[in-house]
Amino acid sequence: MSEAILETRGLGRTFTEGGRELRVLDGVDTSIAVGEKLAILGRSGSGKSTLLHLIGGLDTPTEGQILYRGTSLHELPEKEIDAYRRTHVGLVFQFYHLLPELNAVENVLIGGLIAEDGRTKSAIKQRAESLLERVGLKDRMKHRPAKLSGGERQRVAIARALINEPDVLLADEPTGNLDADTGRSILELFHELHAEGQTMVLVTHDDKVAEAADRVVTLVNGRLAADLPPD
Ligand SMILES: Nc1ncnc2c1ncn2[C@@H]1O[C@H](COP(=O)(O)OP(=O)(O)OP(=O)(O)O)[C@@H](O)[C@H]1O
Numbered sequence: 001m002s003e004a005i006l007e008t009r010g011l012g013r014t015f016t017e018g019g020r021e022l023r024v025l026d027g028v029d030t031s032i033a034v035g036e037k038l039a040i041l042g043r044s045g046s047g048k049s050t051l052l053h054l055i056g057g058l059d060t061p062t063e064g065q066i067l068y069r070g071t072s073l074h075e076l077p078e079k080e081i082d083a084y085r086r087t088h089v090g091l092v093f094q095f096y097h098l099l100p101e102l103n104a105v106e107n108v109l110i111g112g113l114i115a116e117d118g119r120t121k122s123a124i125k126q127r128a129e130s131l132l133e134r135v136g137l138k139d140r141m142k143h144r145p146a147k148l149s150g151g152e153r154q155r156v157a158i159a160r161a162l163i164n165e166p167d168v169l170l171a172d173e174p175t176g177n178l179d180a181d182t183g184r185s186i187l188e189l190f191h192e193l194h195a196e197g198q199t200m201v202l203v204t205h206d207d208k209v210a211e212a213a214d215r216v217v218t219l220v221n222g223r224l225a226a227d228l229p230p231d
Pocket residue numbers: 015016017022024042043044045046047048049050051205
């Protein structure tokens with residue numbers, strides 16, 4: 001197995017609501033290797049999104065650690081956690097989360113602009129356009145989300161997630177809002193990106209998404225119950 005890009009050690013997340021504690025994750029240990037396509041399965045409410053948000057730096061664990069290239073993420077200064085969130089991981093959500101007032105290319109390039117990594121706006125725009133071409137949207141670059149189908153919106157969201165060449169692409173139920181055929185085409189796109197070397201973590205309760213992964217882990221009672229070997 002090649003080097004781990006991300007690891008979780010004893011990762012826990014407890015929510016407190018109305019004076020009651022809900023322990024959603026309780027000692028999650030896993031590691032994601034460079035180039036790997038990991039699927040995290042689990043029933044509704046098992047904590048999949050919570051785990052992905054933690055790995056993506058959108059939330060803070062109540063216990064344990066997330067190691068990015070061996071460094072404990074939440075021991076870094078907030079500024080570096082921000083940089084991690086903006087550039088080292090790319091996030092794709094079930095409901096796309098595109099900005100409605102921006103067209104496709106603007107939605108993609110905005111993530112490049114906030115990275116503030118020294119690239120010129122025209123270089124970022126060029127990359128945004130080539131990513132949209134890559135995901136099959138060459139003729140839809142100037143369309144706003146309202147003028148795009150669900151599958152097209154998800155392609156824009158995937159292009160946006162890739163604008164800063166993230167080490168890891170994190171997707172939360174990426175086909176959950178799509179019909180079966182469109183979902184398949186999005187899975188095919190993930191498959192191609194993975195074949196091109198993209199490391200990715202897909203969270204899903206859809207077995208079809210999991211089937212195409214290198215490795216499948218299942219969240220049960222706040223823990224990763226099993227590491228299932230690929231077929
Ligand atoms: N911010 C929060 N405050 C309180 N409880 C929360 C919060 N976020 C999530 N939860 C609870 O944590 C549990 C796990 O939620 P999570 O969204 O991670 O599950 P999931 O496996 O992704 O579910 P689904 O497949 O339905 O999206 C749920 O019981 C949820 O209500």
